[in-house]
Amino acid sequence: MTTRDIVFAAVGVVTALSALLSVTTKHVVHAALWLLVSLGSLAGAYLVLGQELVGLVQLLVYVGAIVVLVLFALMLTRAPIGPHAEIDTPWWQRVAGAVLGGATTALLASLLLPLFSGVSVDLDTPTTTTPQVAQAIFGTWVWPFELLSVLLLVALIGAFAVSRLVLRRDADERAPVPAAAATGDRG
């Protein structure tokens, strides 16, 4: 056990615990907040692994943007504040979920642990530094990178189009959505 191992273990425990809490808490908003914690500590884990750039981007994009977006979505769909009994699926689905989650973990662990057991790297002299990453992105990976920018654009337009599409069909049908108020609090 090196110092880095210990630090990583600490960060990892925080990450795992907060992740677990975010999927089990009865407060809708808390779930998003626990996700925030989990993703933030994961950024820390990246730092420990010597990938400062990835960690920073994780903080910026995930913590700064995505979780905020999720919170917005929760509020727009009238998420209830406070504990909420009907937040979870029926118990047997949860049991199935737990089994499947455990299976996933077991499967991955059984694959990955042998693969990485005994492999240790000296991160004081990291193999990939940020300038190298930058060079790789704008060198070898430049086409996928450009493609990704197109993907983002498409996603933007797609999100816009999806909401417009439904709006227009609603207008065509001239049928309001009366059930919204009554059942909205279930979500």
Add this chain to the structure above:
Amino acid sequence: MALTLMLLLPLLGAIACIAIPGESRVERVIALGSTVVTALLAVVVVWGRHEVDVPWIRSLGVRWHFGVDGISAALVLLTALLTVAVVAHALSGPIPRGGTGSTFLGCILLVETGALATFMARDAILFFIAFEVVLVPMWVLVRRFGDDHVPDETRADAAGRFVLFTVLGSTLMLVGILFLVLHQGTSDLTVLAARHGAGLSHSLQVSIAALLLVGLGIKVPLWPLHTWLPSAHTIAPTAGSVLLAAVLLKMGTYGIVRLAVATVPYGVAQLSPVLALLGVAGILWGGLACLVERDLKRLIAYSSVAHMGFVALAIASGSETGLQAALYGNIAHGVVAALLFFVVGDLKEQWGSTDLHVARAALRDKAPRFGLALVVGLAAALGLPGLVSFWGEFLALYAAWSPAPDRPVALLRVCVVLGAVGLALAAAYSLRVARIVWAGEGSDTAHGVAAEPVADAHGARWGVVLTLVVVIVALGVLPHLLLGLSHTATTGLLSGLGVTP
């Protein structure tokens, strides 16, 4: 060079037309100019028997290989010249509702491109590609520019039927082509025809022939696969109907001769009884349906089924006379159906419908030019000697009576008698139409629709119709013009088939 230009010109014209937004004069000039130049080039190409052969898709071994020979020469000329007529006809009247004129003309040009490429392709894959090019513009013509007196669903139904039937056919054909190409190792039609089925086991030949015949038979259309044709013909605008009857149907029979008969002769010989029976079924079925059909355009469509039945019968005979008859019948039906659809299309434009049960004024008196053209067209449809279709039908009957040695003689002779009955049916329905429309049956009480004046053909439209009338008579009196074109080619195609002179 002239050949490639001839293929590219209508394509570029089509692209230019479709790219031009809205209504303007430019697309009319483009459309007419490119078709006329294409027609001139077609004459040059046919005259000089041009050929072009350069590598195209190297990894697949597909070559840009086009050429004209005796079998395709007449069809190339028919397509190129008839498209000029179609465009001239379309320009001298209102563009059908449903879209802009530029789209309409562009689609006509695209159909021309595809048809010309189909008739000149010397490569099986190329043939398939060209065969498919025609599909979408034709769909647009039927779907968007179709008869606007019927509900939109009917148009969608007709266009959908056309596309789905044809796509099914060409898919089967593609499977057949791929089998053939896979086992022969080349897709060059000249080589395939020269091998004449050598190197293919008999069962393989039969299955390839079956795939090709069913696939192309949908386009012809052979008897039980014909139900797409009447609705497509009825709904399509005049230009669409003419192209459909005169060009698209020919691609089917041409494909049978070029793809199936030449490359898998044994398979075709084995299947020829079926082909003959289906052809005769089409002759009788179409003829009978015409006797009670109310819609004139539908009636002509059913008569197309009957006429193409004669072509199928001629192909089934497998003799050289039979092939000559099939090619002649092809052209004959193209010209005659084009004339009839031009006339009936113009009448429908005026009348709004072509229901035969509505008493209308006698064309004979009210519109003598239409009357003359209609009567000539109907006379040709019933196979009157001295007009073009007689030769195709008479020779088809002769060929079926004395088929190639490996064909079932007794069956084919029965088919000949039934085909001759079909000639009598043709007379019955042609004269039924003439009696109603030309002589004005039921219009004795001169009121209502019957009293309305009929504007006679004039200007460019009359020119188009008159030209077709002249062609029908000329080819009927001088059949050498066509028979001479295809004579040597059919001999070559059948060499090795075992035809005893």
Add this chain to the structure above:
Amino acid sequence: MSWIVRMIVVLPALAALVGLLCRRQRLLAAGVAISVSSYVAVLALIQWVAPSRSADIDTIGALPLGDLSVPLHLLSDRVSGLVSFVVALVVLGIQVFTAWYLRDDARYGQFAATVSLFAAGMLLLVQAGDLVPVLVGWEIMGWCSWLLIGHDSERHAARRAAYKAFLVTRVADIGMVVGIVALSVRARSTDLMAVLTATGSSTLLTVGLVGVVVGVAGKSGLVPFHDWLPDAMEGPTPASALIHAATMVAAGTYVVARLFALYAEDDAARTLLAVLAAVTMVYAALLALAQTDLKRMLAYSTLSQIAIMLSALAAAPAELGPGAGISHLLGHAFFKALLFLGAGWLSVLAGGTAIAAVRGRLRPTGALRWSMGIGLAALAGVPPLVGFFSKDTVIDAALEGATGGGGFRAWLVVVALFVTVVLTAAYCARAWLLLDTPVAATSALPDSEPALVAAEEVAVVTTADSADDAEVERVHAHGHAAITLPAALVVSVLAALTVVGTLFLTSLSGGVHVGVLSALLSLLLVAGGAYAVWFLSDRGRVDVADLVPDRLREPAVRGFGVDTAYVGVGRAVTALARVVVALDRDVVDAYPRATAVVARAAGRAGERGHRGVPSLSLLSLLVGVVLVAVLGVTAWR
């Protein structure tokens, strides 16, 4: 020489084209039609007088058809020369007569052009040395007959008659086409010489010849195809004259005569021909006796006479050749053209052709009375008119066939011929008595009234009784111009030809060949038949046909309901057609529609499958993913 033969065929066709182009200028159209037909007549005269037998006159060159030789030759010999000449002469007469008869008709130009085309078709058939041109001419005549009979297409009856004529002959042409195909397959050529000399399958020969007989039965109006011909009287009278005299209905005789060498070898086809001809000649003569319309009577007489021609070909011994049939064809051409044109002239004077209208109207007319008299006498077979010689040539040929081992076939023909001779004399005498006895002599008789009523009833049923209604209307509307000199001259010239026509026939081998005994016998029969009618009709005061019980007479006028039978056949075919359309819609088209329905149902089912409860779908998805992963990992291991 050969260019004359070609011109004889081509010129009328060109005249038809030119005539159609200048149909609005009546004078020009008439000029073209008449001048071309006279020129053709002169050419045909040259061909006949100075015959050069050549069987390979090229037309448009042989067709390149591989295993079938189609040389498209013309054949010129004395027979074709003579027949062409007579055809051309009759056509010329009809063109001249038409120029007067249809002078007020708006469609004169079209009519004249059609007559020219009709002549071209007949002349092509006559000159053809190849089966394909024979078929071409044959069908062109059929088409022209449709145009001519339907000339007054405003009238329902004319449209119907035209439709009926073309359809009936076309149905019979199924046999013609199959027959010609079989004959040319046998010879591997359509050339007439090759077909005649070919040796090959006798089955094919029988099929071919029987097929041709069926076709001929259609065009020449043999039973059971005969009923179109009386209805064809709906056409203007010149058209009837053209169809009946020398062209369409007689074409069958010519075709059979051309193939006579083959028929002589094949007993089956000849027996069929003999039976059909024998039945037709007696049956038609009987019906002619009962008609209430002059033109319909003439039509039935044509049926009977054509059957006589064909019976000669059916019964004559092989060594005698087809001369007798051709001879009667020519003789018949003269007197039938004369009779029809005379009837047309008379109808203009009398305002109709119904017996009631023309009764006694012949008396005050000079040349017409003589002409009609000569025509009827020739039809009856009174010497020395052409009808006597040609008919007795036929009888003689049949007798020779019968005594020379022709057997049942020839005897049947002989008996039928003698019966027909009596009947022909009887109806000719009746016609003459009715036309010539002044009305004053008959008006006192009370029983003419019911006859008229009966005639009207019949008219309702057959819709074709008083033929040529258009002419009647024309006359009633604004009168008809008096006959012109050329038209009257035509009738007179035809009358003269009927008298001296025998001279034409002598140039034909076997053309005139009268046995003394048979001639005497037939003379006796003629005289007997005529006298019986004269006696029964109380010297022309009574219509003999009125003596027939109404029960029998009305169906006879109606042709014994054959028309109804035709309509029945038509109905049956139409019913079949309706079944076909229903099948097309509900069975053949059901498969595509079912495919569409199935595809849509499958799509909908698939869509429903994808609309489950989302959380459950997620669950099953993940179960699947994990399972696949586990499987993958274990397999990889």
Add this chain to the structure above:
Amino acid sequence: MIHLSLPAALAALLAGIGVYGVLARRNAVLVLIGVELVLNAANLLLVTAGSRPGTQLSAGPVLTLFVITIAAAEITVALAIILVMFRKAGHIDLTAVPDLTDDPADEGVS
């Protein structure tokens, strides 16, 4: 020095938790949180594998960055769909039985 089995184990754990999250929640937004966890597990694994010696082309960090971008795109569209669902159905409950009536738009096509 660091042992790479630790981050690998964390990645496996996060993926399992994410899967559970997807299946245990009925609120569509919360399901998305589970998805995010699985994605992050993948990211962590990429970084871990990328820090092994001898990795070519800096694939680990670069692909991680790409995945983050794709995740951003994904969540945008997903949230749009969820909002549409909320507007149409009035809730975002994934255990609710959906409306199975046919869409009138695809009727009448024969």
